[in-house]
Amino acid sequence: MVQLSSWSNFFVIIGSAAGALIGLQFVVIALLSSIRAQTxxxxxxxxxxxxxxxxxxxxxxxGTLSMPNQTRGRVGVELLxxxxxxxxxxxxxxxxxxxxxxxxxxRGDWLWFQILPLAAFLGLSTSGxxxxxxxxxxxxxxxxxALLLLFVGVHNAWDGAVYMVVNPPGSRGD
Numbered sequence: 001m002v003q004l005s006s007w008s009n010f011f012v013i014i015g016s017a018a019g020a021l022i023g024l025q026f027v028v029i030a031l032l033s034s035i036r037a038q039t040x041x042x043x044x045x046x047x048x049x050x051x052x053x054x055x056x057x058x059x060x061x062x063g064t065l066s067m068p069n070q071t072r073g074r075v076g077v078e079l080l081x082x083x084x085x086x087x088x089x090x091x092x093x094x095x096x097x098x099x100x101x102x103x104x105x106x107r108g109d110w111l112w113f114q115i116l117p118l119a120a121f122l123g124l125s126t127s128g129x130x131x132x133x134x135x136x137x138x139x140x141x142x143x144x145x146a147l148l149l150l151f152v153g154v155h156n157a158w159d160g161a162v163y164m165v166v167n168p169p170g171s172r173g174d
Contacts, residue, residue: 004065004075007139014150015062018055021150025052025157046096047160050089050113054120054153057086061124061146076131079142083125090118112155120148 004011025048064078094114097105105113123145127138 011062011065014146015059018058022055046100051153051156054149058146058150072131076128080125080128083121086121116152120145
């Protein structure tokens with residue numbers, strides 16, 4: 001069995017935060033959908049959807065590691081799958097970012113939507129791979145990766161909200 005008891009509060013806190021932030025993101029998107037034109041659909045796919053994916057990954061990781069009776073092998077496989085799936089998702093995300101009309105991604109966008117999330121997902125897959133030999137280190141890496149995805153999601157949600165306020169409907173042809 002993996003000794004997750006010392007991590008239980010951590011995963012409850014970040015899982016709860018991720019769940020609450022997913023809900024807030026849905027509220028914001030629902031409110032903005034009534035005032036934004038359909039031309040914003042590509043921007044939402046490139047910028048809003050990844051934020052939900054990042055929050056959902058934190059929630060999935062916290063939920064997975066909070067399940068009782070986990071074995072070291074099962075936790076390792078779960079983290080490996082989550083990390084690899086996320087790394088593939090982030091790798092494909094760049095194509096959507098390049099297709100957004102009326103907005104060109106800057107260095108900050110690439111950092112917060114590609115580089116940092118990719119680092120977090122690679123960390124999760126690494127933690128899955130080392131779970132068999134070094135479970136303590138693997139859980140440390142998992143905690144850092146999940147926390148990084150949570151903060152990336154918070155940053156990106158805030159960045160998106162500020163962008164919508166600064167660029168109201170009609171200011172860019174919406």
